[in-house]
Amino acid sequence: MNTHTPPRAAPRPRLRVTNLLDDCSLGGVTRALGVFEAEPLRQIAQASTVVLPPAAIAAPQLDADVIITHFPPNWRRLALLAGLKLRHRGARLVHIEHSYTAAWEAIHVPSKPRFRAMLWQAMRLVDRIVCVSHAQSQWLQEAARIDAGKITVIHPYAENARLGELPVPAPGPRLRIGAYGRFCEQKGFDLLIRAFRNGWFPGCDLVLGGFGEDETKLRALAADAPDIHFAGKVHEVASFLQTCDVVAVPSRWEAYGMVANEAREAGRPVLVAPVDGLLEQAEGAGFVADFTDPESIEAALCALRSAGVGTMAQGARETIRNCREIRQDQWRTLLLAGPAG
Numbered sequence: 001m002n003t004h005t006p007p008r009a010a011p012r013p014r015l016r017v018t019n020l021l022d023d024c025s026l027g028g029v030t031r032a033l034g035v036f037e038a039e040p041l042r043q044i045a046q047a048s049t050v051v052l053p054p055a056a057i058a059a060p061q062l063d064a065d066v067i068i069t070h071f072p073p074n075w076r077r078l079a080l081l082a083g084l085k086l087r088h089r090g091a092r093l094v095h096i097e098h099s100y101t102a103a104w105e106a107i108h109v110p111s112k113p114r115f116r117a118m119l120w121q122a123m124r125l126v127d128r129i130v131c132v133s134h135a136q137s138q139w140l141q142e143a144a145r146i147d148a149g150k151i152t153v154i155h156p157y158a159e160n161a162r163l164g165e166l167p168v169p170a171p172g173p174r175l176r177i178g179a180y181g182r183f184c185e186q187k188g189f190d191l192l193i194r195a196f197r198n199g200w201f202p203g204c205d206l207v208l209g210g211f212g213e214d215e216t217k218l219r220a221l222a223a224d225a226p227d228i229h230f231a232g233k234v235h236e237v238a239s240f241l242q243t244c245d246v247v248a249v250p251s252r253w254e255a256y257g258m259v260a261n262e263a264r265e266a267g268r269p270v271l272v273a274p275v276d277g278l279l280e281q282a283e284g285a286g287f288v289a290d291f292t293d294p295e296s297i298e299a300a301l302c303a304l305r306s307a308g309v310g311t312m313a314q315g316a317r318e319t320i321r322n323c324r325e326i327r328q329d330q331w332r333t334l335l336l337a338g339p340a341g
Contacts, residue, residue, distance in 0.1 A: 059083025133277025178244030
């Protein structure tokens with residue numbers, strides 16, 4: 001009788017994954033890299049991060065099986081993408097699009113044909129594209145003439161202590177609307193302040209958290225309005241959100257919107273601008289409002305109060321249940337798969 005036990009197969013070597021950035025100040029992007037430290041990803045991949053100078057166009061030599069680019073492509077960066085592909089013929093090149101969206105294009109691009117020609121060339125130099133929202137994916141398919149099969153949608157997620165443990169809000173006589181992030185043009189806090197100054201948020205108080213280049217302008221715009229309060233830099237998201245009943249996200253463009261993601265995890269209903277990835281975050285978690293239109297704001301507030309803030313808060317938290325595990329599984333699947341066919 002043959003009792004020979006066949007030898008065990010050698011364990012599969014871990015993939016060498018390099019994340020390529022050109023700006024470490026992008027908080028949402030760098031925090032989201034924590035997914036590669038999760039155990040399901042650590043089992044199959046060893047991740048590292050390389051930061052390039054913003055003006056770099058020469059491709060570095062990397063010891064990688066998968067190279068993930070996190071910077072937005074432009075005409076100069078076509079040479080970098082081409083160099084990465086030529087120098088690493090055995091590696092897969094994955095691009096995550098964090099920046100470009102339909103709303104961004106509408107505001108910043110004077111010549112769509114030229115911009116879209118650059119996108120078309122850039123996206124053909126990579127093996128796979130990761131979009132951070134379905135809205136962004138649909139726009140990019142049209143703008144760069146990309147087959148849907150080459151795109152994977154993976155919503156960003158970053159760990160924030162205590163968000164899931166916060167009790168749902170119990171609003172008092174006045175609704176506390178929170179908004180936070182970098183004080184810059186993109187985030188649209190000036191639109192929100194004007195809406196409060198115009199009396200479009202009756203019975204509400206606004207709490208603004210954050211800092212940035214537009215802080216002086218925003219404080220001047222708010223002036224002495226008694227219903228607008230500045231909370232300073234947000235050092236801990238959970239502590240800030242604990243003071244809010246609802247979170248407003250009035251961005252002019254937003255590929256996904258980590259603020260809305262964090263608000264939902266904290267059990268805070270959201271009021272989001274009708275742009276890009278924010279639209280899909282409102283589903284079951286809040287309402288869409290045009291912050292330049294008093295009728296749109298009134299309709300959103302009426303719907304929120306009618307549904308009940310507490311009920312909406314529970315629903316908001318439910319929409320993000322298991323999103324961390326889902327994201328880990330999506331990245332695991334993507335890393336283990338071959339290039340798009």
